[in-house]
Amino acid sequence: MTPASNTPSEPGSQPKGRASIYDVAAHAGVSAQTVSRVANGQTNVRPTTRDRVLESIQALGYRPNSAARNLKSGKFRSIGFVTFNLATLGNEQTLNAVAEASEKAGYTTTLLPVTDPTKLDVAGAFSRLEEQAVDGIILVMSAEVGSLDELKVTLGLPLVIVDSDAMLPYTIVDTDQEQGSGLAVRHLLDLGHRDIVHVSGPEISFSARRRAETYRTTMAEAGLEARPVLVGDWSAQSALALTRELFADGPPPTAVFAGNDQMALGVIHAIRERGLRVPEDVSVVGFDDAEEAAVSWPALTTVHQNFDQVGRNATSLLLSLIDGAPDTRRKVLIPTHLVVRDSTGPVRSGPVPSA
Amino acid sequence: MTPASNTPSEPGSQPKGRASIYDVAAHAGVSAQTVSRVANGQTNVRPTTRDRVLESIQALGYRPNSAARNLKSGKFRSIGFVTFNLATLGNEQTLNAVAEASEKAGYTTTLLPVTDPTKLDVAGAFSRLEEQAVDGIILVMSAEVGSLDELKVTLGLPLVIVDSDAMLPYTIVDTDQEQGSGLAVRHLLDLGHRDIVHVSGPEISFSARRRAETYRTTMAEAGLEARPVLVGDWSAQSALALTRELFADGPPPTAVFAGNDQMALGVIHAIRERGLRVPEDVSVVGFDDAEEAAVSWPALTTVHQNFDQVGRNATSLLLSLIDGAPDTRRKVLIPTHLVVRDSTGPVRSGPVPSA
DNA sequence: CGGCGTCATGGTAACGCAAACAATACCCCG
DNA sequence: CGGGGTATTGTTTGCGTTACCATGACGCCG
Structure with a gap:
């Protein structure tokens, strides 16, 4: 058998394919x-x-040739990273951490494009996910997925879910939304604020709902009345618009808890437009601790979310599942911490000047 | 031949491996x-x-089984995305666009982690890159890579380079740094500014050097003297520190052209610390048009960089190379446009108040 | 000096799939 | 009714690699 020189067309020229x-x-x-x-x-x-x-x-x-090697070994040494939206800070940072952690273990990270969450359904005869050249999947769900129960039945691959509701029968890694939101709201309460508004991410997001929920319960625990939650879409623009409306409708609160830093910036923008000052007239807390939080004007008080740790944890859990560890379906919550900067301050003693 | 039931240990149980x-x-x-x-x-x-x-x-x-399919076809239907640093806005957005574009073509995107640029060297006997299960590579170089000439010799895979110097013998896609920087500087000149400082990204970055160079030539073309470039590292913190030093050393300029939006925010922070106003006392232009540029206070005038288009172009070029198109080693420059917001204004007529 | 263990190397087969080719059945038309 | 298609299905083969086993060479010990 001489698999070499399969194309002896031109003597002296190297064979077309790579050397075997x-x-x-x-x-x-x-x-x-x-x-x-x-x-x-x-x-x-x-x-x-x-x-x-x-x-x-x-x-x-x-x-x-890695294809042949994969065929022989039955492994791909690659982790599938599934998300519906790479453009958010958290997803991107999580991916970054996953890529780094899987590299250390000798794995690559494959982005499995799922533009439409409903496509996680069994499409025709196959689940496309399982055809991919990966040994396991990290599913970053920032939004609800209808057919996840079916997915459970179908998927024959190790799976770890990130950033999701806790109810699913899988191994789950997530930021501790409750702990973080509690930190933010209690910080404002400790500063003497009583009239606090929450500007949240979209309804569809688990973490947005969780943060809003915690806002309400924390207010209730303090014996205070929560204002209606202003539902945005994570973007600064949406927060800007919502805060403008809020100011147009009645007296401003003394503090705002924004669902993320982007929205916090939008809120601050709207406050300034109104001729009010941050934090003298209105305090603002964000969530995420994005890079710009430290250099915004004023520097933003925010809840630091440890996406790196989320990604690392998800990766190591998935790798252990790939190595055959039994799926204990644990839920791992990564704690946050509050970073106090200049956008929050003690509540004014006098009444807020009407605009 | 009956490849099924390879583990008849427990009758009634399905075989261990997946069905073939x-x-x-x-x-x-x-x-x-x-x-x-x-x-x-x-x-x-x-x-x-x-x-x-x-x-x-x-x-x-x-x-x-995709391994078997890959082996048979000699293709992987996956694009390798190589970068040294996913954490920057541009790289992340480019990746996003690449992932989307390659999905449309039925390809996945594999993150090929290269923590150390020098590892692109032939490591031991192989270049690890070629072992990966990808059909081609998009190399995002935000920094100089010593051994790229060797890479040229070694790499037997289609390659497209993004965000790089123009001198390399490959197909290259990049934002038109010169055009964009010219836009920024001339905008300031048009507003009457004559004393303009440039705060740049690190020396190691091609795009940072290109922007600094354009700053100098544009100033020279206007018959003006350029100030020494303040070299930062893309971070707001570095710009903050550099601008503080600048103010400590002498009279402030009337305008600053920052190498990216992050640094522009740092510059603005430092200006405010000094008791000066933006744009009344000092105008600031950024580069990138990151999301926060629109909602910073004041909203940032900046050069919009179309990373999506860079990613899409790189992907389609790579896919055509994979499909066997000859490598014409074209250089594709994606134009930018200036987004004028509130951080720039006409130069003050009177002298800047000394701090 | 013969037997046996160890080291270095080679031969064979199989991983799962699909291209190329082969075979069969059936149909239409003259 | 037979030749020559067309439609459907089967058989063989090989993609590149490595696990497994076989083979041969060598050295050591009794």
């Missing part, structure tokens, strides 16, 4: 098996043989 | 080839047979 292990074997005068051993760094090869093989590898530019 | 095409064939009473035809949607199968096969596929939960 047999080409190297022939060039070095050894068996393919020995080349394989050298390529994989096994020790039971005589040094002189090894050198000869390495030379041939160099000469032919041989690279192991 | 042979298992389905046996279950449906047809040949593996027919299953393959059904799975790939070929038309030359009798409807009754097709239905029977589909039922068996369902029953066994069969999913095509």
Whole structure:
């Protein structure tokens, strides 16, 4: 069998495809098996043989074919990262951490594009997800997915879910939304604020709902009445618009808890438009601790969310599942901490000047 | 040949591995080839047979094994995305666009983690990049890579470079740094500013150097003297520190052109600390048009960089290379446009008040 | 000096799939 | 009724790799 020189059209020209292990074997005068051993760094090869093989590898530019290797091993050494929206700070940072952590374990990270959450359904005969060349999947759900129960039945791959509601029968890693939101609201309460408005992310987002819920319960625990939650879409623009409306409708609150930093910036913008000052007239707390939080004017008090740790945890859990650990369906909550900067201050003693 | 039931340990239990095409064939009473035809949607199968096969596929939960398919076809239907740093706005947005564009073409995107640029060297015997299960590579270089010439020799995969110097013998896609920087500086000149300072990204960055260079040449073209460039590291913190030093050393300029929006925010912060106003005392222009630029206070005048288009262009160029198009080593420059907001204004007529 | 263990290397097979080719059944038309 | 298609299905083969087993060479010990 001479798999080399499969296209002897032009003598002297190198074969079209990349060199295979047999080409190297022939060039070095050894068996393919020995080349394989050298390529994989096994020790039971005589040094002189090894050198000869390495030379041939160099000469032919041989690279192991990962498809063949994957086929043989049944593994891909790759983690699938599924999200519906890479554009948010959290998803992007989580991906970053996942990519880094999986690299350390010798895995690559494959972005599995799912533009439409409903496509997680069994599409036709197959679930497309399972056809992908990955050993396991990290599913970052910032929004509700209708058919996740079906997914459970169908998916024959290890799965870890990030940023989701707690109710699903999977291993879950998430920021502790409750703990973080409690931190934010209690910080405002401690500063003496009693009239606090929450501007939240969209209804569809689990974390947005969780933060809004915690806002209400924390207010209730303090014996205070919560204002209606202003529902935005995470964007600064939406918060800007909502806060303008709020000011148009009645007296401003003394403090705002924004669902994320972007929205906090929008809120601050609207407050300033109104001729009010932050934090003297209105205090603002954000959520995320994005990079711009530290340099906005004033620097933003916010809840630091440890996306890196979320990503690292999700990755290591998934890798252990891939290695055959039983799926204990644990729920791992990553704690946050409050970063107090300049956008919050004690409540004014006098009444807020009407605009 | 009966590849099924490889582990008959527990009768009644399904085999350990996933069902193969042979298992389905046996279950449906047809040949593996027919299953393959059904799975790939070929038309030359009798409807009754097709239905029977589909039922068996369902029953066994069969999913095509992509490793075997890749091995057979020699393709992976995946694009490798290489960067040294996912955390920057531009890289992240570019990745997002690449992922979207490659999805549309039926490709996945694989993150090829390269923590250390020098690792692009031939490491040991192989270039690890070529071992990856990808059909081509998009290399996002925000910093200089020493051994790229070697890479050229070694890499046997289609390659498109993003965000790089123009000198390399590859197909290159980049934001038109010169055009964008010219826009920013001339905008300030048009407003009457004569004393303009540039706060740049790090020396190692091609785009930072290009922007600084354009700052100097544009000033020279206007017959003005450029101030020494303040070299930061893209972070708001670095710009904050540099601007503080600048103010400590002498009279402030009437305008600052910042290398990116983050740094512009840092500059504005420092200006305010000094008791000066933006834009009345000092105008500030950024670069990138990040989301927060629109809602910072004041809203930031900046150069909009179309990362989406960069990513889309890079992807379609790479896909055509993968499809066998000759590498014409074109250089594609994506134009920017200036977004004028509230951080720039006409130069003050009187002298700047000394602090 | 013979037997046995160890080391180095080679041969064979199989991973799962699909292209190429082969075979069969059926139909139409002369 | 037979030749030559067309439609459907089956068989063989090989993609590149590595696990497994076989083989041969060598050295050591009794």
